[in-house]
Amino acid sequence: MPERSLSLQQIRPLLKVAKVTDIMSDQERFQNSTLRPIIKLQNDLLLVVFDNYIKKRKNVFYQLTIEKRLQYIANAIRKDLKLRNSLAGMIIGHFTIEEYSLYKNNTSALTKRIMSLIIQRIQDQIQFFNNETLV
Numbered sequence: 001m002p003e004r005s006l007s008l009q010q011i012r013p014l015l016k017v018a019k020v021t022d023i024m025s026d027q028e029r030f031q032n033s034t035l036r037p038i039i040k041l042q043n044d045l046l047l048v049v050f051d052n053y054i055k056k057r058k059n060v061f062y063q064l065t066i067e068k069r070l071q072y073i074a075n076a077i078r079k080d081l082k083l084r085n086s087l088a089g090m091i092i093g094h095f096t097i098e099e100y101s102l103y104k105n106n107t108s109a110l111t112k113r114i115m116s117l118i119i120q121r122i123q124d125q126i127q128f129f130n131n132e133t134l135v
Helices: 003-011 026-041 043-056 066-079 081-092 097-104 107-124
Strands: none
Touching (some): 026 043, 026 081, 026 097, 026 107
8 A cells, every 4th residue: 555545544534423334325435535534633623614614704603503504514515516525625635545435436325425515524523613613
């Protein structure tokens, strides 16, 4: 295995909940073996990037109710192409060459999975977005 691939795989956290079985679809297997560990690895960066997104939008986020904040997160990630591409790049940049080959064969479906996982991860950590900056 090339050095880059080995290094990328070694820095990924091991996730007990992301099981991989023989009966899973290829996309589901890719999600659990590749996407989930990378997204967890990139968690802090994803939070800071979204915090910056909030600030660039004049902090409208902070005037919203909790339900509207959750909706704001989902809508921003689904509809803002610049944000979406930036987030996707943070994840795709951690693929090995082999993983990228799998990804490019089903880009649309796997990108949807990436965005759904990121939305869920940011929503689950909504308490980190308050009027005081993260870092």
